[in-house]
Amino acid sequence: MLRGELTTQLLRWRTLIALLCLAAVPVAAGLSLASSAGHRNGTETGLFGASPFSALNHAMAALQFIGPLPLPIAVALLAATIASADRDWGILRYLYVAPVTRTRLLGTQLAATAIATVIAVLTVPVAGLAAGTVLFGWHPFHVIGAANLTTGAAAVRSLAAVGYLLLCMLAMAAIAFTLGLVLPRGAEALAAAIGFVVLASVLNGQGALHTVAVVLPVHYWQNWAGLLDATGASGLGLGSLVQTATIAGCVTASWAVLRRRDPAA
Numbered sequence: 479m480l481r482g483e484l485t486t487q488l489l490r491w492r493t494l495i496a497l498l499c500l501a502a503v504p505v506a507a508g509l510s511l512a513s514s515a516g517h518r519n520g521t522e523t524g525l526f527g528a529s530p531f532s533a534l535n536h537a538m539a540a541l542q543f544i545g546p547l548p549l550p551i552a553v554a555l556l557a558a559t560i561a562s563a564d565r566d567w568g569i570l571r572y573l574y575v576a577p578v579t580r581t582r583l584l585g586t587q588l589a590a591t592a593i594a595t596v597i598a599v600l601t602v603p604v605a606g607l608a609a610g611t612v613l614f615g616w617h618p619f620h621v622i623g624a625a626n627l628t629t630g631a632a633a634v635r636s637l638a639a640v641g642y643l644l645l646c647m648l649a650m651a652a653i654a655f656t657l658g659l660v661l662p663r664g665a666e667a668l669a670a671a672i673g674f675v676v677l678a679s680v681l682n683g684q685g686a687l688h689t690v691a692v693v694l695p696v697h698y699w700q701n702w703a704g705l706l707d708a709t710g711a712s713g714l715g716l717g718s719l720v721q722t723a724t725i726a727g728c729v730t731a732s733w734a735v736l737r738r739r740d741p742a743a
Contacts (some may be wrong), residue, residue, distance in 0.1 A: 512613045525538055525539040525542045530551075530595050532620060543637070545700060550650045561656070619706070642714060642717070649722075649725050698718075
């Protein structure tokens with residue numbers, strides 16, 4: 479079942495276009511900064527300012543740029559589609575009467591969602607590394623306002639950063655997946671997921687609403703950037719806890735919904 483689910487979903491045109499758009503961002507950004515290779519990106523600070531110094535710098539800067547909105551949208555698209563496809567195609571009732579338990583169906587769809595999320599997240603740094611290697615070369619990881627990172631330290635911190643962001647995107651996928659089961663159509667689930675991200679981002683920027691923003695997973699999505707910046711990382715533990723709680727809550731809700739859903743839904 480898992481192989482069929484992945485083959486069906488990952489080879490759809492909308493999925494391929496979404497992944498291509500994710501990969502195109504670091505490539506386009508690299509081309510725009512090609513003339514600044516080995517130098518600071520204007521007056522920018524942090525990862526953006528150090529982007530033209532090396533391939534890894536560029537890859538991580540691209541991940542920070544695309545992480546707040548384009549990446550969650552792509553992840554939500556994949557998750558909502560996987561959750562709602564059987565119902566949208568009118569085959570949900572046939573799956574219920576076939577020798578496929580609801581637990582197995584849910585497990586297969588969640589596994590497919592997780593794999594699709596991993597692919598979406600890794601598309602950005604892989605494309606960034608490829609473009610950065612060609613345009614900027616492979617040099618020590620540059621940190622503005624601090625010493626360059628050694629190869630080992632840069633690799634460990636980058637893997638930790640990608641892992642943390644992957645956990646955040648799995649939480650986003652879990653939200654979109656649950657919406658895909660609850661709402662009548664996949665398009666409605668995607669719209670609701672995007673609305674959630676936008677609203678949470680707005681709340682996150684309002685100091686007066688800080689107490690509301692801190693309970694939302696979006697509030698912690700960019701905490702990983704400090705791992706590769708002179709400012710240092712903070713809040714990763716709490717952020718990981720919030721993402722994990724979000725995933726657990728959504729999976730529980732998805733099981734409750736699928737367990738009671740009318741086959742004609």
